[in-house]
Amino acid sequence: MKKKPIIAMFLFGLLLIPAVLASCGKIPAASSSGGEGFNWLLNVISQLSSGIWASLMLFAFTIIFSMPLGLLVCFARRSRFKVVELITKFYISIMRGTPLMLQLIVVYYGPYYVFKIPLTPQYRTYAAIIGFALNYAAYFAEIYRSGIEAVPKGQYEAAKVLGYTRAQTFMKIVFPQMVRHVIPPVTNEIITLVKDTSLAFAITYIEMFTIAKQLAAAQSNIMPLFVAGIFYYLFNLIVSFVMGRIEKKMNYYTH
Amino acid sequence: MKLLEINNIKKTFDDLEVLKDISISVEEGEVVSILGPSGSGKSTLLRCATMLETMDSGTLSYCGESAVTEVDGKSVYAPKVQLKKIQNYFGLVFQNFNLFPHYTVLKNITDAPIHIQKRQKGEVVEEAMSLLEQMGIADKADYYPCQLSGGQQQRVAIARALAMNPKILFFDEPTSALDPELTSEILKVLRFLASEKMTMVIVTHEIDFARNVSDRVIFMDEGYIVEQGKPEDVIDNPENDRVRAFLAKVKG
């Protein structure tokens, strides 16, 4: 049941490409024939492709680092030690309360301004990943925290009476239930991340949207931006589909 | 042999003195029912006895082994290793079951014996199946708790506690979350356990059940034990006025 609308939307997304193509055909500057419109599209896509790759990489590394880091932040936020809790709270509020773009700029240019460490293109990539991971970890931490708090106190008590240690209780009893609770908000966050990768332009990290903008400017044509938009859309459909599958898989029990 | 011995337990939440001075001992094979009005501290007493709550003063021991001793009028808990061992002596069945929703019935029962008590898997599963058989729900072994009725869930919870082979089992209002029909299911199970000489301490509002099944009834009020003795005496001929008033109200 759930699959079908996703597939339909995916096809719809794909259909948008010829639609863009057709409309390109109508733009005098672009072409006079449909075949040329198609060539134009292939050209745009091939120029976008390095950017698509950069966006995907940023996305993948952000997920790989921020999701586990979020769990650590979540533990720190729930720490028994007031100092740790307060520091973590502050960290989360900064990450959530200031623009991601600004955070990226601080991570990238910070070392240069403070320590006079020369900027390298390689560090630009690292800075983008670090900035995104730190920011998203804060959001994931809060999502995990709400997931943990949704596990009833009785679960901990039952586990304690049965002799589970605190670590065992978390690993075996709380964590699996938390995962289930957090899948919908985590899906939201991942979808936002797909689109947020475009913010990396702030530190001139060349990703898909940056290239699309350059193409649009060079061709005085908005269509490359549209093509980029379609890629974000298709990618998010895949995200929704995968997360939907995972969610369904986790639904083997209800409360 | 005394399985459980609690002496002069006191417990205060913030400014609220919930347990004022309670001593209980339970012999092997004994079935003890605890009655009393809401808020009298029955659950708190069980929670202190099962170490879900830390007591302020008083002592606690199982099978002659000290879990809590008293130093200068304050409770002092035994080292972790000792508590870990004592933990195996008792089990607790909750009012709202607290089964693990992400585990099947069988895994709910076998996980702790296998991974905590490190017993052999084959033997544990076999024992779990025979417990489920006794509870009349052997066919539900692969179900998840959410697929069971309340009465079935509570039977799983009882089987889960029994699978740890405790010497004494505590029940905190095991039937209060169930409707009358399911209540009688659970009471039947408890009667069966009593006939098997399982040592049990049961907090309950089921007066008839307490009279028929228990060897001793304890009546609590405002953090004290106000009366205890044979069920015939406490329930049919209470000496204390508050017990009499409570029973009159409950019996309707």
Ligand SMILES: Nc1ncnc2c1ncn2[C@@H]1O[C@H](COP(=O)(O)OP(=O)(O)OP(=O)(O)O)[C@@H](O)[C@H]1O
């Ligand atoms: N964790 C807690 N923090 C503060 N007060 C508590 C806590 N647990 C229990 N109390 C208070 O202690 C008193 C006794 O509670 P308890 O649950 O032991 O009563 P009870 O005899 O089990 O009642 P019932 O029959 O309603 O279950 C109540 O006034 C309750 O509000």
Ligand SMILES: [Mg+2]
């Ligand atoms: Mg209670």
